[in-house]
Amino acid sequence: MLKHTLIACGLIATLSACSQYQGQTSTSTQQQVADFETYSAQDFYDTTSISGSAFSPDGSKILVTSDESGIFNLYAIDVASGNKTQLTNATDSTYPVRYFPNDERILFTRDSGGNERFHLYVRLENGEVKDLTPGDNTRASFAGFSQDEKSFYILSNQxxxxxxxxxxxxxxxxxxxxxxxxxxxxNVQQVSSTDRYVALIRAQGNKDSDLFLLDLTAPEQPLIEISNVEHAANFSASAFSQDDKYLYYGTDAHGEFYQNWRYNINTGEHTPYIKKSWDVRFLYFSESDRYRVVGVNEDASIKVTVTDLKTQQKLELPALPEGSIKGVNFSQDESQMAFYLNSDTSPNNLYVWQVGSKKVKQLTNTLNDEINPEHLVESSIVRFNSFDGLEIPGVLYKPKQASSNNPVPAIVYVHGGPGGQSMTGYSPRVQHLVNHGYAIFAVNNRGSSGYGKTFFHLDDKRHGEDDLQDIVWGKKHLQTLDWVDPERIGIMGGSYGGYMTAAALAFQPDEFELGINVFGVTNWVRTLESIPPWWEAYRQSLYDELGDPATDKERLTRISPLFHASNIKKPLMVVQGANDPRVLQVESDELVEAVRANGVPVEYVLFEDEGHGFSKKENRIEASQAYLEFLNKYL
Structure with a gap:
């Protein structure tokens, strides 16, 4: 699928965002507005984005990537002191894989200018960097260390x-x-710990995939099929047990939601393992298989549980601030657990816990000291009925300025995909917008993941039609709220959400007051004909969801905003990365030209050094300034 890279698009802070409706504010509302501050784009992007939680072999350091220098680079955080040591100083975003098992060499990955041709690198202990997968057209990823730790596995299209x-x-x-x-x-998904088995997936379409085992000791033997149902269903490998007795896998074969099952490799027996009333998003184990980590996508939030399989008890952490745990990792001796805590009002912060102790140590404080978290806004999960009565969920943010005496403008935000999902958790682009008095309603229209396979497939070959109506009815729901100005509602989104933005302006030209299209598809025929070569394994899945340009060209043309740009009459902003391999720059160039021909205000922001999303902090700030000026001028 066209997986959306989340765009950090907060708006630069000026009081003009509030000034246009200050005149209608009551005394109590003025006091409410005065009780908090608004912050600049620079303030929001001085908040540090951080990820990665791999321990060094001796457990003394944790490997992370951080954008505190303006672009993501590698750092080692000392567990005892919390001090950071910068390990790379690259001009392209750099992401950690892990330390080597017995020394402090580091594996990491990066692409070039956002072209998504990621290479695998090693950083030697003396700081020297070596590209392990060279080649202009190469794309590679890490696939684990061998049991004897003398080798490791990579995937490459060289x-x-x-x-x-x-x-x-x-x-x-x-x-x-x-x-x-x-x-x-x-698609190779897992290599077993004993180096004997490989788990592979064959995508038959977007409703059906097959899971196989390859025995490397008998490569001439047929693949062992694990997907053991007659009907269409999706499968994915989660993990092998350390002794290769079991393969754990996820599937939606037995209900609406993804469950986790266990396959006994010796006997061929399948057993239910983890079943919830929501999707089991991931499952993995610590080094010795003692600790199991499970993440469940529970109504747009990931709920993580860690279980000690020796005692069959869930680990109970000491008291922590409110938030969701993510990125759990154990040290090699399993005495320490690293994890992140994240909430709507707090970005990722790294913690480390001596397992079983009564205290947990916070190693980072990533929110800019100038921002008071009490001035940020927590979301609520809201549901409404769409045009056909289907219940649609969404994540709603109400600005502190908003009241029945002071209704605020609003943005319907559309996630990427198709098949993505708007989630709770800290987002600088959302918080900055809300901080300046714009309500945000992130609608999870039909076709979004996380709400069961029936809901997910309701928009198959219906894009720009039923899913767009869900977005329009999301706007109608906003208009029922007395704290939203019903006449000032726009639409914004990235990737598939950018497509939906352009589609809304082209096919429902009177519904929204403006649109901000970030890296959005405008011509599905060209996009599907030019998908990156490394997506070959999932080509049929894309065609099942959207259509095959060879046979569905008429429908794809009908739902592509570029061919209906003459209908667009509301102000439009387009943001594009010149190196985007998914949505080519020509898509945005042509849409901008066509809409300008209508005499409609169009603003075009092109980043020469970005791909399908923002990797550089300075570009996020520049885009944010442009968003704010556009919204203040037209909404």
Whole structure:
């Protein structure tokens, strides 16, 4: 799918955002507004984004990536002191993989200018960096260390751009050996701890995928099929047990939601393992299999539980601030657990816990000291009935300025995808917008993930139609709220959400007062004909959801805003990365030209050094300034 890179698009802070409706404010509302501050774009982006939680072999350091320098680079955080040491100083965003098992060499990944051709690198202990997967057209990823820790596995398309082959790499010489040639267009998901088995997926479409085991000790034998149901269902590998007795896998074969099952490799027996009333999003284990980490997508929030399988008890952490746990990792000796805590009003902060102790240590404080978290806004989960009575969920943010005496302008925000989901949790782009008096309603229209497979497939080959109506009815719901100005509602989104923004202005031209299209598809025919070669394994899934340009060209043309741009009469902003491999720049160029021909105000922000999303802090700030000026002028 066109997976959306979340766009940090907060708005630069000026009091003019509030001034246009200050005149109608009551005395009590004026006091309410005076009780909090608004913050600038620079303030919001001085908040640090951080991720990664891999321990060094001795457990003394944690490897992270942070954008505190303006772009994501690697840092080592000392567990005892919390001090950070910068390890890379790259001009392209750099993301951590892990330390080597027995020394402080580091594996990491980065692409070039947002082109999504990620390479795998090693940083030696002396600071020297080596590209393990060179080549202008190469895309590669890490797939785990061997049991003896003398080798590791990578996936690379160096042989054929379309297919990711599996290689074994010597951990000292870095010489690689091809061990699985992916001529059948499968997707390697897991390599077992004993180096014997490989779990592979064949995508049959967006409703059906098959899970297989390859036995590397008998590569001439047929693949062992794990997907054991007659009907269409999706499968994915989660983890192997350390002794290769079990393969744990996720599937929606037995109900609306993704469950986790366990397959006994010796006997062929399938057993239910984790079943919830929501999707089991992920499952993995610590080094020795003692601790199990499970994440459940519970109504737009990820709920993580960690279980000690030795005692069969959930780990009870000491008292923590409000928020959701994510990014759980254990040290090699499993005496320490690193994790992040995140909430609507607090960005990721890294913690470390001596397992079983009564205290937990916070290693980072990423929110800018100049921002008072009490001035930020917590979301609420809201549901409304769409045009056909279907219940649609969304995440709603109410500005502190908003009241029945002071109704505020609003934005319907559309997530990426297709098939994405707007979630709770800290978002600088949302908080900055809300901080300046704009309500945000992130609608999870039909076709969004997280609400069951029936809901997910309701928009198959219905894009720009039923899903767009959900967005329009989300706007209608906003108009029932006495704290929202019913005449000042716009639409905004990135990737698929950018498409929906342009589609709303083209196909429902009287509904929204303006649109902000960030990296959005405007011509589905061209997009589907030019998908990156490394998406070959999922081509049929895309066609099942959206249509095959060879056979569905008429419908794809009908739902593409570019071909109906003459209908657009409301102000439009378009944001594009020149290096975007998913939504080509020409899509935005042509839409801007066509809408300008209508005499409609159009603002075009093009970033020469970005791809499908923002990786550089200075570009987020520049975009945010443009958003605010656009919204203040037209909404």
């Amino acid at each position: 042989r054929d751009e379309r297919f990711m082959d599996l290689y074994k790499v010597d951990a000292q010489s870095y010489e690689s050996t091809l061990i699985y040639k992916n001529d059948n267009n499968l």
